[in-house]
């Protein structure tokens with residue numbers, strides 16, 4: 379894994395660690411799901427709220443399965459990076475895992491089901507991970523390189539693949555979860 383790839387993964391881990399205690403646990407994902415439901419105005423206990431929670435918890439299940447921590451209550455940064463190394467090393471995983479998850483995440487982001495992710499849909503998702511609006515807008519600008527105001531499914535899948543695999547500092551997919559350069563500086 380290169381320094382750039384590692385910086386993106388450290389950033390991603392920190393984004394997912396909702397309560398900032400240095401480990402990923404089920405509660406981090408529950409908190410993200412509840413925040414997303416709240417931002418979208420879904421009522422507590424409604425079917426839409428339950429669906430969002432199930433989708434976000436799938437990310438938790440997948441992360442544990444692939445880092446060999448099935449049944450464990452916590453994932454450390456070390457586990458996370460070992461899991462990502464497997465993804466980078468394996469073309470099979472890239473297709474089944476990255477693309478599989480990306481499709482599910484796309485459907486979750488596309489709240490109004492019109493087949494594209496609008497800036498508003500992206501920002502609500504970004505903010506559910508405690509991201510601030512300014513960084514979210516910057517990230518969306520990078521991802522929406524044709525300046526259309528939305529992301530197609532194809533563009534989103536490409537961005538997710540770049541986020542995981544690319545070692546190009548200019549790859550737009552690097553921005554999927556916002557600015558990541560801080561981790562790059564601190565890791566060198």
Ligand SMILES: [Ca+2]
Nearest residue numbers: 395399401402
């Ligand atoms: Ca945590």
Ligand SMILES: [Ca+2]
Nearest residue numbers: 488492494496
């Ligand atoms: Ca949409």
